[in-house]
Amino acid sequence: MFVYINELRERHEPLLIVKDFSEEELDIDNTISALQNPAHSEVKVSLWGERVCVEGQLGADLVLTCSRCLKTFARKIQKGFELEYRPDPVVETEGEDFSLAYTDLEVGFYRDDRLDVRAVISEQIVLEIPMKPVCHKACKGLCEQCGADLNEGPCTCQPRSVDPRLEPLLEVKRRMGE
Template sequence: MYINLSDLKEIGGRKNVSLELEFPDLEFVDRDIKIKDSVQLDLEIYNTRDSFVVKGILEAELILSCSRCLKKYSSPIKLDISEDVMKSEMEDEEELYLDDIIVDNIILSLPMKPLCSEDCKGICPECGQNLNEGECDCEVETVDPRLAKLKEFYNDNE
């Protein structure tokens, strides 16, 4: 998606852009992210001599996968955007390419381990039951491997 800058040729000029855009095709490298509905952008763009400075706010609702229970959940975001797009790196000085700006800012805002909730119980390693939705009947023994070694040692010597 591009913003037309043909009316922003003058150095020192600025303009405000409010946009609500759908980005169905954004690629987030190998992250499993979807954008629900649209992205709301309120931007101010300045023409400096060598670059366009893009400042403003990005709002969207992301669909992320919980790293513990693997369930999809919705996560609203509101990000401050501050970018300096060098004219020398633009294909065309009359068009500002937005996709990279949006993808970079969203990826930077993501938690390392997304969680559907702080106290997500995750899934049972035996049967795969989502433990947020109910207990399963598995008896999962969580034994510290060091203690397990000790136990073996004592059992062998009895």
């Protein structure tokens, strides 16, 4: 879904977009997350000279996989956002170094005189997904030896006294002690 900057310029007023985006419409890696139902968004797009201001509210119900126990769980997100976009600068830097000012890192860029609202919503959802999702703080995860879910009870494995990655060093220590 694109907002065309020329049309926005001719309107002389902000554009309000209220839309529900399905999982198929959004660019979200479904190995990381899924949507329980369409993500609801209310977005106001304003034009300030060549700059485009995007303000909005987003609500979505995500289905995430716990990084400890591998079970899926639901997480509701409700967030507001304010973003600024500028025309993508044409830079001829083949073979040359190119640097950005700190302020350039705080803005997005649009090309071809249009802004993809779908990409804005996708980005905001992805930013809300934790790097290591956890179903609850007390999640014990899986046994590293047998794979049993430790949230359902203890397993029968004997705890290892030494990290298996360090066992070769323990063997060297034993030989040196002989």
